[in-house]
Amino acid sequence: MRRNILVFILLISLIFSLNLALQADSDLSAEELFSQALKNYNQGNFAQADKEFSQLLSDYDLDAGVKFSSLYYLTMTAVKENRTLAAINSLERFEELGYQSAALNWQIGELFLNKAGQFDSADFGRAIDFLEKAQAMGLKSTAFKRDLAYAYRENKQSEKAIGLYEEIIKTSPTAGDYLNLAKLYEKDDYLDKAIKLYEEALIADQVPPSIYLNLANLYQSLGNYSSAVKIYELGIETNPNFAPYYIGLAENHLALNNYAKAEKELNNVLTINKNSYHAYYLLGLIAQQRKEYQKALDYYADSLTYNPDYVRAYLAEGKVYLEQEEFAQAITSFSIAVEKNPEFFESRYYLGLAYYNADQMEAAREELRKALHINDRFQKARDLLDEIEKN
Template sequence: MNKFLTVLNFLLLTTLIILTLYVFDVIDIPFLSEQKTQEEELVQQNITPAQQEEIQKVTRSKSYDELMEKGKVYAENGLYDLAIDAYTQASQKAELNKEPLLKIASIQLLQQEYQKAKDMSAHILTIDQNSGLAKLYLGQANIGLENFPEAKNIFDSITSDDQKVQYYQGIMAVYFGEYERGRTLLEAASTKENGDEVVARNALNFVNGLNEFDRYAAGLNNHLRVLMARSFAQVGEHRLAKEVIWPVLKETREYRDAWIILGYSYLKLKQFKDAIDALEEAKQQDPEKPETLFYLGLAYAGNDEVEKAIKELEQALENGYEPKIHAEQKLAELYFLLEDYENSAEKYEEVITLNSTEIDYFVRPIWLYIEKLNKPEKAIALSEKAQLHHPDNAMSYNLLGWSQVANKDYMNGRRNLEKAISLSGNFDAPYLNMGWMYERQNNMDKAKEFYKKAFEMGNGSSTGTLAASRYNSILEKEKNNSFMVNIFN
């Protein structure tokens, strides 16, 4: 009998140890773990039901057309890696079909992965050596890689009167000094019937620059180069712009506008140190020009020299930089980086004063007043202004309700958050804020309910991630409290 009791005590002690280790997540007990609901598992893994459904779909075999459609949807939503994966799978189902490969090349160009785009375009030409689109992409990739003679040869090899072909043939002719040929091609591209409006507008930019030169500066080759460099910069061809402008500056350094164009192009290419050098040269020649100061501020910001960036941007505003809102927005972001939340909120409010038509402008300063500055009364004042300008917008009710909850006005906060939900049934933020309201009132069951809903609706957004974090935090507290109760009972 004593031996039996000893064994029984040993088993009870072992069971107690195992349960203790399970509670503290040291070990896993399958039959206990399975008691978690599927929803809890998804929240704790930060995977929404919608994402889970997508994962399950991917595991099923898809047809070529389904994969092409999936790639299109991913690309339209900026999910480029997923789009490339879908197009790659489509290509594997139809190895001699160039369409999925062309889609991949276009994404690689968009992401500025020029070597990959070049390799892909060259591969497509082994499938169809007459593909004009593959040649167009190959030429664009070579511009990105700064292989300009090769790019020109590729564009010139395309026998087509397609608008984009004419455009690229035209700008490369201009780059290599073939101005009249470039003018002819760009005039054709700018007037193409049923053509792309952006391409037409960009082509016209060069034509106007050439016409300006004819009227005012014929014979002054450096001025023509500056005009063409300006056009290259304005249409986003910054690699070509900087190469066109350099010969001018080698001949004469006293050319403020040339330094500005060069600095701006370096800035857009994210070559911030080079941008700073060029724009400081421009500033020396004209210390008051607000555009120079604005771009210089952006260059310093890109180079993580925040204090210098703020100084230049504030001076640009003082000197009358327009549009003022761009400088104010950047200053708000920079003060935020310095954790100078007062000045950041002030700048965001200045942005709203300049343009109150965008509801999104209200979100960051209200967040600052609630989360960083503990000034819910200012958040309420600003959210009331948002509602005044956006009376039927779900976000304005959400901001007002959120601010009222922060001010412990739970009755009005709940009413406005419910209004936000009624105006937009698929809006995650008011569910998050309802969860926060119930958590502040210590109603954890309701808080979890709303956090779970916000997470499901967020579909991977920052709001959904925060909802998952708060949901899991409540679960952890409940688990710890339950363990403490068991110990002391």
């Protein structure tokens, strides 16, 4: 009985205390409550700030200035807590009263960009809706343009993105701005413009590793292997433990027939990452070029140990067996390559070639037809099929 009375007294005391607290809040003037809410906002107490700004808007007769600021910060508390729908609802209330804020539209647009990874995915279309509103209200800062350009780029509106990045580069660009614009030009096949931008990015502050990779890859795709080598060497100077630079350097040395240099760079890769299946594959190509067939097969086996689905290694392995006229083993390697990727026409062609050399003409004919079904312009497959059909 006594315990029940004590519990009852405690409950009464708690209710009384809460009522006093609520009364104390209601006794605050609008200016005092706004100052308290703003202090909580600035200290990161967003939930409390949200309650206080909401109380101001519901319980007080506010002048225009305080109402504007309360709605503004109510929207911002929702933004800070990633409550997108609440932020949009508050912004709509804000705008229904005739107010406008480019900054709020930008902040909500940024939520949809998902730059912090707070959501499962971005929504670039919705981001553009709010960012374009902010732009129409006159927002022109470089940081804002960068966000809008990013949204356009990811939403496949490349012309608009290019226009904004060109504006940014005329004012206060970063290496990332050059990179993003160069990638857009590269995608649209304006390769000379892309190269120029990548090169300009190299002299900017805080150059990201992808600049070196992208520029070197572009040179490589154009057959300018010597320039690609120089760019990868620059990348290695800035980050000597970044394995992709050494891989790229080795590939370009291979294209220049500098096998010893390529081998050296690939060994550097394996020092950094012993599990690099592509490095083992490239070492196999070098050994195969030198007619060191068993060594090549060992390297391909290492490559497949670290990536059992690597079709290029199965193809290279099969080609070694073809050169050694071990056709049954070649058929096995090429068959696995086909199994791993049935839509890769080269695998079908080489399997057909192995069957042809093993004098299994019907099987060869079938694989060559499948290769041509996937790629009817693959001339080697057509020539071999024509030869079989003549006989």
